[in-house]
Amino acid sequence: MVKPMLRTRSRKRIRKKVPGGSTVTHYKEAKPARKTCGRCAKQLSGVENDVTSVLRNLSKSQKVPTRPYAGVLCPDCVERLITYATRFEVKHKHPEYADMNLQRDLTIEKYLPRGWFASISTK
Secondary structure: OOOHHHOOOOEEEEEEEOOOOOEEEEEEEOOOOOOEOOOOOOEOOOOOOOOHHHHOOOOHHHHOOOOOOOOOOOHHHHHHHHHHHHHHHHHHHOHHHOOOOOOOOHHHHOOOOOOHHHHHHOO
């Protein structure tokens, strides 16, 4: 009988022929899928994907990059998010840009902190 720890479908079963001529089953832990961007679903660069027991032994700097929204958004979406928020700040804080026609984008806004729009539009 197989060890209880190997009786799970989270391990890949690989049939191998050994030098003695018989066939044995090797159990290999399956790697999880790559992490993806929450907005555009592109694969995130710099984010480790491995089995939990391996990730647990890595330092924080090895697991995710040290930038805002790392592990959640890709660099392109972070750049769009910062540009988006900056445009609204400029429109509401500088009277000469008050006539800018900006459409709100809820796919980006859900990553900004709660109440960000109210905090800039009341000033």
